[in-house]
Amino acid sequence: MRFGVVAAALVLGALPLANRTLAHHDVYFGSSYSNICDATPLSQCVANDANHFYALIELSPARLTATQRALGTLYGPNSDINVFTSNSSDLRVYEANNSVNAFAWGQCAVGATYGGSDAAHTRWCQPQQVFWQTASAAASKVNTTAKYNYIGCHEVGHTVGLRHRSGTPSTCMIPASKPPSDPTAVVPSIDYNATADYVRINDHY
């Protein structure tokens, strides 16, 4: 039986590389199908490589903890991404108080370097930025640890290429259904990824 397991693994390993590398580039992974990341800096890119160097810049304790959890607990050990704090060359995470009507968002830094292919949805930018909105309409609705953790999981997920999941999957990559300006908006509390999210990451990097 042991031999059978090994043989199966070899068969999987022999899949044509093109099939393996393209399979995860569905609408839930990679630079946007409608907005390529260099032309539309507010759309998400993938990371430039599997080593994710990040800096957390003057975050409140709850935002700091949620962001560190996403990088160190969710993505680092559970994917082919290697997470490092030794510099900020790939990802910089900030707070912002402005008119952006979102609980948080990611974008390419001004002057970022771009690479990858638009056709293959592998466009990347470096460094990426994530902002936590601190304006009260947004911040007041992030009122539980799970909601902070949802945002950390969601935004860091974007930085490694995950896009929004539609339907009702149990993953932090579902978007908030209403923006902060809507008084009835509720921030999701799903603070972990689906297995399929990690599969896409592992297939890419």
Ligand SMILES: [Zn+2]
């Ligand atoms: Zn999002």
Ligand SMILES: [Zn+2]
């Ligand atoms: Zn890929």
